[in-house]
Structures are given as C-alpha cells and as structure tokens.
Amino acid sequence: MKRPQFEPLKPKVALGIAAHADDLDFGAGGTLAAYARDGCEVHYLIITDGCKGSADPNISPASLIKTRQNEQRAAADIIGVKSVEFLDYPDGELEVTMALKRQLAKVIRIIKPDVVITIDPSMIYAASYGSINHPDHRAAGQATLDAVFPLARDHLNLPELLAAGYPPHKTPTVLLINLEHSNFCVDITDTFDTKMAAILAHASQFANQAETKERAELIATSAGQQYGHKLAESFMRIDIR
Secondary structure, eight states: OOOOOOOOOSSSSSEEEESSSTTTHHHHHHHHHHHHTTTTTEEEEEEETTOOOOOOOOOOHHHHHHHHHHHHHHHHHHHOOOEEEEEEETTOOOOOOOOHHHHHHHHHHHHHHHHHEOOOTTTOGGGGTTOOOHHHHHHHHHHHHHHHIIITTTTTSSSSHHHTTTTOOOHHHHHHHEOOSSEEEEOOOOHHHHHHHHTTTTTTOOOHHHHHHHHHHHHHHHHHHHOOOEEEEEEEEEEEO
C-alpha cells in the first residue's frame, strides 16, 4: 500500500498523553523537543502513578510515585515542556472508563492542542524489538482516542463540561506511537541528544544508561532508514476530518 503524503507538522500547541512517567520521553521525546524548540507549547498528561514500575525490593510504592513524578518533571524541563499533570490512577490497573475519558476530554478542551501524541492502542506487541506493550499503554491510548473523538469535539457529548465553561475542541491531528507500523515520521537527528537526556532523567527506570541509549538509537535509526533520515521517530498519523 502506498504511504500517504503528509505535510510537515508545525503545531502551536501539542499535548502528550501517556500512562507512565517515561512513556512520552522514550516514544516521542525527540519530536516533542523539536516542537518545543520551534516555539510550540508542549504539555504532558501522565495518567497513572507509576507505583509498580520498579524491580527494587526495598522501595515503597509511595516513594516510587514521588521519585517518578520528580523524574518526569526533570525530563520535561529538558524537553522544554510547559506543564506536566498527573492523574494518579493506580499503575497496572488502568481501564478505559467513562470517568477517565471525561478527564482527558476536559484537559483537551482546556489546552486546545493542534496535535495529540499517545501510544497506539492497537500495538499489543512489537516482536522485532522483543516487546509486549504494557496494558496501561493500550488503555491510555484508547481512552485518549475516545476523548479526542467524539468527546472533546462534539458539543452534545459531555454537556456538563460545556456548562462548566469548557467548550468543545477539535484536535486536527493525532500521532500514535507504534514501533513497527507507521505512515509518518519526524526527523530527530538534531534533537536525539535532548531526547536521550530526558530518558536518562528517569533513573529509576533506566539504570543501565549504555543499554538504554543503544535501544533508543536502534529504534531511531530503524525509523530513520524507512524515511530517509539519520534518526527519526515514526508514528501512525491521523488527520481528523
């Protein structure tokens, strides 16, 4: 199938929505750093509290939550993110509920993004990278898509938000992080070092820096080869009609 021809994106406002504190930096950090560098207002929304994301038998869930939030704030500063919000759903238990979708739709109506970036909920695994996609990732991606369309867009959906002063917003473009299937890429050759610095700010998640950099470079190089760049991040792009 012929790959669609897209114009480059130059968003004024971008919103990244993900399950865990490191997801956006690893999956789209180079893209978001490029957007921020070019004057885009970038926002992060992290849905879970990350309380189970550790192999350290001595760390408590409460301590891990605090650590991961601090790491995310530090990483966001490196990327150039304007705001980071945490919803604090329990890690590992995320479900696609109307309550979650309502919260996401409200944020979308407040921030009014030109681009929303999240993880592709259809990516159950990426065999070529030996990766099973975390169920929280899939739930976060599905809830985000549902919030973008129709809940944030149509005025008859969630009338309580409209009554509270949050008018509908139509997001023009969604970028879905998917390691094996894509139709669009962003050249991150100039922002890969920024992406890596942001990733390594998540020290609780990436203790082996050399291994982490090798994996990130492998993914970026593979995406770049597909699209004619040295290093890239690839996405499924949906321009919403």
